Amino acid sequence: MLTKQQELYTINKSESLEDFYNRLKINRPEMVIPSLSMVNDMGHFNVFRRSNYCSLTPSPYNRRDFYKISLIIGSGILHYPDKSIEVKERALLFTNPNIPYAWEGISEVQAGYFCLFTENFIHNRNESLRESLLYRINDYPIIDINEDQEHCLSALFAKMMEEMDGEYVHKYDLLRNYVQLIVHEALKIMPSDNIAKPSTAAVRLTSLFIELLERQFPIGSTDHTLTLKTAHDFAGRLSVHVNHLNHAVKEVTGKTTSEHISKRIATEAVALLKHTEWNIAQIAYCLGFEYPANFNIFFKRQMQCTPRFFRK
Secondary structure: OOHHHHEEEEEEEHEOOOHHHHHHHHOOOOOOOOOOOHHHHHHHHHEHHHHHHHHOOOOOOEEEOOOEEEEEEEEEEEEOOEEEEOOOOOEEEEEEEOOOOOEEEEOOOEEEEEEEEEEHOOOOOOHHHHHHHHHOOOOOEEEEEOOHHHHHHHHHHHHHHHHHHOOOOOOOOOOOHHHHHHHHHHHHHOOOOOOOOOOOOHHHHHHHHHHHHHOOOOOOOOOOOOOOOOOOOHHHHHHHOHHHHHHHHHHOOOOOHOOOOOOOOHHHHHHHHHHHOOOOHHHHOOOOOOOHHHHHHHHHHHHHHOOHHOOO
16 A cells, blocks of 8 residues: 555656666566657657566556557456556556556456557647547546457557558558557447546646647648747636646646646647748747747757757
């Protein structure tokens, strides 16, 4: 049983992709850890068989810096901050970076598959995560399935594993489509009246903040500039005190309001550098930076290189 201090630590601690792969390698030393150097730019995706990596030892109780979809064949308990949910025989599980959790296997057989991916892998710059299918099931993470549904989903995961080993030049576009197919299957299985709605004031406020943030993107022309750039700007638009907004967003997502804003601006900066011929001064202006030098400092802090170097 976690003490209150341990619980607070694990809830606020976040497991990175590097942490995740290092943890898998403890029991599977022969595993080759993939390169993570392009995660900020291209995103990351991978898929595994659960039987190779899932044991009866509970997984760490914390947040993850990535999304994960698991086809669970076996029994176990999913531990959340406020409750524990027992899974019997089979289920489809969706987890996201906002909610800490731990999986405790009960049955000796732990079969099925899981895939993991970062946010910038799964959505393109013309579709925010909030608008995506994946967002619609964030509040209803566990879906019970029957044998027929298990076979259908297993086939999709098996195809993803096959593509990961293949040489098809557009395989990651295809993998994105397989993820969307799995989400479609989940939505078909899940009764529409079971889709949970935000249940607390903090969740509702955070949802409004994220929606307001995403509405500003993508930037379609050099005449389009951001109007909401700081936590104070968003608090004013939402008619709440900035401290209240910051507290709600931190409580729900584990990240500050400013971290969300900076990450989203950096994501758009990457897209503009890659997909437009605008000069750096124009991009800086559109993203709310009065001087290109300030944009250079911001970009280097977020991406560990200058915009000019990144574009080259």
